[in-house]
Amino acid sequence: MGNADMETSPVIAVRDTWMSFPGKTADQSVHVLERVNCEVQPGEFVCLVGPSGCGKSTLLNIVGGFLNETRGEVRVEGEPVSGPDPGRIFVFQENGVFPWLTVEQNIGFGLLGRPAAERAERVAHYLQMVSLTGFEKSYPRELSGGMRQRVEIARALAADARVLYMDEPFGALDFLTRLKMRADLIRIWQAEKKTILFVTHDIEEAVQLADRVLVMTKRPATIAEEVRIDLPRPRDLDSPGYLEARDHIFSIMGMDARGGGATD
């Protein structure tokens, strides 16, 4: 923390990164990412938005170590990414909570090497942080979608992840739960000072959450523009600053917010 170099060097640095997937024949390969450049600073909350299927999840999977880029350089915490890392936990859209474990076993999943007392203490702490105290012995099938998603976030935090990669984590939730989850996530992020890279196709969600929004183009995608959201938290969704930032991103994506601009 005290190291001045660490403070200034980005946690995530993506340089000139290209990604194509093989198609049916060699010359039909699908170009997904084209010359992507971006950085995420320590403790920053960055949202990646873009049209559905543009490759934002692909980019997140490359950064997370689940996919290898075709060309370019992706460094996380100063090192080239060679695979997933316990210090940088992915939160999946389809929910990666293990259904055969109880809530507390799930949250303690990344702590099996620690002494039992420390494990219990951390599990209890993060259970409380995601407001699931009392559900220690419940199984995921007994919980609502929002609660399951909070278990997954608590599991990542309990394991002391420095970086969270979130791939449309609230996409499957209903509207009200989604609003509540956003508020909870901001509260947790402010308390825990994590670096978060968050993928969403929901522009409003991005503007509510992020310090900075990276807007991606259609496929083959690149970063079209970087929008800094300098609004105080908790954010007022009717404030002129909020609406302006939102409409600006809509217009980058070629949509008019007032003309029934769909966020999907």
Add this chain to the structure above:
Amino acid sequence: MSVRPQPVLSRQSRFSIAQISLPVIVGCIFVAAWHLAVKASGSDIFPTPWQVCLGLGDLARQGLLLKYIVASLFRVSWGFGLAVLVGVPLGLVLGWFKLAFTALNPFIQILRPISPIAWIPVAILWFGVKDTAPIFLIFLASVFPITVSAMAAVQNMQQVYLRAAQNFGLSGLPLFRRVILPAALPQIITGIRIALGVAWLVVVAAEMIAVNSGLGYLIIDARNAGKRYDLVVAGMVMIGLIGLVLDLLVRRLEKFDEVRWGYGQR
């Protein structure tokens, strides 16, 4: 944020009266129809339900009923137990290691459709008419459903569990024990249930040929020694009832919290 109430228990108790009475009514209708059909046809060989009950009583008094049931269950326990011990690890390995799958799957798929009945002459040749022959046949019949279900369970496992586990730094044996096995377990148990049904089918067939005890032997012996069709049907009834009990026992495995997630909402 509140948890949804769980109506599971109350719903079960509401349906329990129907759950017991409906099958009993169907059973009574069946027994009555059977009785009337035998009477109407005037057959003096095919038994009425009551004659079957008397036959069962005879067998019980001679001590044969229990002896034969134990003999059949003994063979199933061995053959099926060995099949679980071999099939589950084999299936997990085939599901996980692509090379093992490529090498062995065609061979397994060729062996699998060969009916255990077709193996009877070979089993007698190899093992004689001792218990080993039916145990071998039961093993053959049940090892394939178990292997194939364990294999498919690993292959069809939700990728998100694997990724989450790898994200937490798991690999090798801990990955297998903490994630792959529990993720595959519900489907493995389904395979085990199917295999136990098959094993019970096969023990009867095997006992008709290779041995001189057991429920299958009872059926074939009762027919050969004086056309005792009451005992033939008594044997059939016992086979059915024990098969039901076995299935209920394995179904209990599906109720454990560690696997209940794998069976959808019931």
